[in-house]
Amino acid sequence: MHKESEQSQPDVEIMCRVNQLLDAIDSNNCNDDYNKLRKLSAAYLIKHCNHSIVRDYIDTDVDGGGQTIYYCEKCMHTLPISVYN
Numbered sequence: 354m355h356k357e358s359e360q361s362q363p364d365v366e367i368m369c370r371v372n373q374l375l376d377a378i379d380s381n382n383c384n385d386d387y388n389k390l391r392k393l394s395a396a397y398l399i400k401h402c403n404h405s406i407v408r409d410y411i412d413t414d415v416d417g418g419g420q421t422i423y424y425c426e427k428c429m430h431t432l433p434i435s436v437y438n
């Protein structure tokens with residue numbers, strides 16, 4: 354059976370690494386061109402990644418609580434959780 358989630362996406366893998374590298378610097382310390390690239394790489398992942406969403410639980414250490422998050426295990430894009438705010 355053909356499983357779409359196991360398809361190789363070398364462009365997405367590269368862009369994921371690029372995005373993680375760009376994210377290593379705080380956006381306040383970067384110029385506009387840098388931050389533009391950061392946004393572009395993130396947008397590329399959101400658009401072209403064949404997302405494989407998984408659920409995770411994160412301890413926040415606030416009142417012993419935690420938070421459930423959803424993210425793509427391929428591009429590491431975290432889905433916005435409105436519950437948190």
Ligand SMILES: [Zn+2]
Pocket residue numbers: 398402403404405425426427428429430
């Ligand atoms: Zn993805």
